[in-house]
Amino acid sequence: MNRLGFQVDTKITEFLKQKSFTLSAEIIPPRNGTEQAKVLDLVQSLIQSGAQFLSVTKGAGGSLRGGSLPIAQTIKDNFKVPCIAHFTCRDLTPQEIENQLVDHHYFGVRNILALRGDPPVGQPEWDAKEGSYHYAYELIEQIKKLNNGIYLPRDGGPQADEQLKLDFCIGCAVYPEHPNPQERIDFLKRKVDAGAEYAITQMIFDPNVYEDLLNDCAKSGISIPILPGTRLLKSKKQALRMQSRFNVSVPQSYLEALPDDPASPQSKEEACELFLSFVDQLRKLGAPGLHLFVLSDKTGACTVLTNLAD
Numbered sequence: 001m002n003r004l005g006f007q008v009d010t011k012i013t014e015f016l017k018q019k020s021f022t023l024s025a026e027i028i029p030p031r032n033g034t035e036q037a038k039v040l041d042l043v044q045s046l047i048q049s050g051a052q053f054l055s056v057t058k059g060a061g062g063s064l065r066g067g068s069l070p071i072a073q074t075i076k077d078n079f080k081v082p083c084i085a086h087f088t089c090r091d092l093t094p095q096e097i098e099n100q101l102v103d104h105h106y107f108g109v110r111n112i113l114a115l116r117g118d119p120p121v122g123q124p125e126w127d128a129k130e131g132s133y134h135y136a137y138e139l140i141e142q143i144k145k146l147n148n149g150i151y152l153p154r155d156g157g158p159q160a161d162e163q164l165k166l167d168f169c170i171g172c173a174v175y176p177e178h179p180n181p182q183e184r185i186d187f188l189k190r191k192v193d194a195g196a197e198y199a200i201t202q203m204i205f206d207p208n209v210y211e212d213l214l215n216d217c218a219k220s221g222i223s224i225p226i227l228p229g230t231r232l233l234k235s236k237k238q239a240l241r242m243q244s245r246f247n248v249s250v251p252q253s254y255l256e257a258l259p260d261d262p263a264s265p266q267s268k269e270e271a272c273e274l275f276l277s278f279v280d281q282l283r284k285l286g287a288p289g290l291h292l293f294v295l296s297d298k299t300g301a302c303t304v305l306t307n308l309a310d
Contacts, residue, residue: 006073006108010082011169013197015053016225022289023308024227025051025301029067039071042298047079049302050309055084055113055200055291069100073107084171085109088117089139090128097142098152105166113171113200114139114191136172137187137194143170144195172196174226176204176213177248185216192222199226200291203242205233205250207281214286228282231293232300234262234271254278268303275304 002008016022025046030039043054056072057065068085075083085104089097104112116136128134133142145151147170149163172191178184188199204210210228217226233239236258239250257274259267279290290308294301 002106002108004106004108006106007077008108009076009110012053012082012084012111012171013169013225015082016198016288019052019289021283021287022052022227023050023292023305024053024055024289025292025294025305026055026057026229027071027294028057029065029071032066036067039067040074042294043071043075043079045298045302046294046305047081049305051081051292051305053082053084055111056086058086058088058115058117069104069107069109072104072109076108082111083109084111084113086113086115087139088115089133089136090117091132093129093131094133094142094152097139098146101143101146101166101168105168110167110169111171112143112168113173114143114196115173137190140170140172140191140194140196143168147195169197170195171198171200173202174199174213175202176209177202179247181216184213185220185222188217189220189222192224196224198224201226201229203246203248203293204228204230205239205242205248205254205278207278207285208251209249210282210287211285225288227289227291228287229291229293230278231295232271232275232297232304233258234268234297234300235259238262272300272303272307276307279304279308 027039027042030036046054054075056068056075058068072083072085075081092100114136116133133139146166147168149165151163174188175184201210214226233242233250236255239255239258242248243250254274259270261267262271282290292301292305
């Protein structure tokens with residue numbers, strides 16, 4: 001606990017060293033104006049089902065979802081599990097970034113997933129705010145400097161003789177199915193060189209995609225833990241929608257085995273068994289854990305976590 005009374009979080013890299021295979025989940029803050037109790041109920045259900053740590057997304061690009069920081073702080077202090085706070089930079093200046101990161105540090109948050117941030121829905125040409133960063137590695141560089149006690153210069157103001165070193169564990173995103181395979185690795189390596197200590201993948205459903213990523217990372221000297229991010233697929237229709245929306249692949253064998261009607265108890269059981277088989281393949285490939293994207297599927301997420309935790 002720090003001197004402000006907030007619990008100092010366990011770093012995810014240290015947590016991964018303690019476990020052979022971790023179970024974690026990603027939650028989205030509720031829309032502004034929504035009752036906060038719902039997200040806390042979700043957190044409790046995920047932890048009771050077996051999630052060992054959580055991550056909280058950032059409402060970037062005008063999505064009107066505040067609360068990422070207090071939710072992350074509540075998860076580590078009240079629910080007693082580590083939490084990763086997503087942090088996006090494309091709509092913030094370096095000065096705003098520094099102030100917000102200091103807030104995170106005061107609250108005892110130590111795990112950051114450093115992201116550029118997505119454009120608002122329907123605005124694909126939306127660009128970074130003037131004076132803001134265009135790439136996640138720039139944000140990572142700034143966090144790393146703060147970890148070394150290097151703050152932004154103050155025009156005309158006094159500087160402390162000794163700057164407090166912040167203590168963040170820095171994570172980044174990786175895109176296994178980036179259309180340019182070399183850029184996929186180059187971008188990740190740039191983030192790692194800037195200071196990233198762990199990574200979480202974009203949504204994947206193909207173990208071969210994850211295996212290829214690990215092999216390419218090994219060839220490029222990238223050795224940070226890479227958590228595969230995925231979600232439970234309940235039907236063929238949903239799988240096709242995921243493929244189209246996120247430009248990710250679902251193996252034909254997986255697609256054909258998914259039920260047409262996700263509503264029946266037998267279909268739910270079949271979908272769960274297929275997912276557990278997929279996770280088993282990831283584990284055999286050396287995945288340090290599973291990072292489950294919950295989205296709106298609380299029941300499905302809790303079901304697979306319960307099965308994996310057994």
